[in-house]
Amino acid sequence: MTGRHVILLERVVENLDRQAHWQKVYEGKSPSEVSWFQSEPTVSLDFIHQCGLKPSDPIIDAGGGASVLVDHLLDEGYSQLTVLDVSGAALAASRKRLGTRAGQVEWIESDVTSYAPKRRFALWHDRAAFHFLTDPTDRRGYVSALGRALMPGGHLIIASFAIGGPERCSGLPIVQYDSKRLLGELGSGFRLTIERSETHVTPAGHTQEFAYFLLDRIVEEDLVPVIA
Numbered sequence: 001m002t003g004r005h006v007i008l009l010e011r012v013v014e015n016l017d018r019q020a021h022w023q024k025v026y027e028g029k030s031p032s033e034v035s036w037f038q039s040e041p042t043v044s045l046d047f048i049h050q051c052g053l054k055p056s057d058p059i060i061d062a063g064g065g066a067s068v069l070v071d072h073l074l075d076e077g078y079s080q081l082t083v084l085d086v087s088g089a090a091l092a093a094s095r096k097r098l099g100t101r102a103g104q105v106e107w108i109e110s111d112v113t114s115y116a117p118k119r120r121f122a123l124w125h126d127r128a129a130f131h132f133l134t135d136p137t138d139r140r141g142y143v144s145a146l147g148r149a150l151m152p153g154g155h156l157i158i159a160s161f162a163i164g165g166p167e168r169c170s171g172l173p174i175v176q177y178d179s180k181r182l183l184g185e186l187g188s189g190f191r192l193t194i195e196r197s198e199t200h201v202t203p204a205g206h207t208q209e210f211a212y213f214l215l216d217r218i219v220e221e222d223l224v225p226v227i228a
Contacts, residue, residue: 018111019086022065025170026089031066031097035169035202036128041069043198044127044157047214048073050194051155055079057122060149062112063129065090066097074101082106084115113141117149124149124156128210131160131174139185147189156190156215158182162197165209182213190215 031037058080061069065085073081081104085091088109095102112129124146133139150156160177168174179195194214199207
């Protein structure tokens with residue numbers, strides 16, 4: 001077995017471990033019990049409104065699992081919605097919650113770091129997925145998938161734990177971000193337009209400091225991270 005094959009095998013095992021972790025989380029708790037639950041995704045919706053999208057523009061919520069963002073977007077008339085998550089249990093919870101409206105959404109069970117998009121999107125939204133990628137290889141995989149999925153001129157919304165915020169979540173280490181660190185990971189193909197902080201109150205009553213970033217994609221070629 002070559003070194004390249006060993007690396008690929010290690011990534012497959014890591015992805016399976018990540019999937020098993022999030023399956024266990026959503027099989028053991030209801031979506032409203034997890035610490036990142038939001039009944040009103042206020043900042044995300046505000047950022048989406050500022051993108052000036054048409055109702056027919058394609059949107060993907062990466063790591064959106066059991067999030068209610070998709071409910072709000074359907075309510076507002078968006079018709080080309082995709083939710084991607086590594087946990088089938090999380091996606092099943094959203095489909096059950098939406099009932100007959102679930103058929104209006106494309107559901108993709110996949111690890112975002114190895115996601116192979118079959119279409120392009122005007123908006124990529126991610127609240128609290130990217131910050132779980134502590135391995136640089138996984139971050140490069142994420143950026144590669146993002147580069148293939150997002151249209152030139154498209155919009156990117158990422159929310160993560162802010163500098164000085166939590167260092168772990170759901171028993172896992174995370175990476176905290178400010179705009180400089182995030183742009184270093186994404187490469188030169190993005191321009192930051194808005195940055196905002198939010199103090200999220202968990203269902204248990206604890207507070208978590210989040211940072212939200214709205215960026216525009218400004219180049220067509222594949223994105224190359226600045227940070228190795």
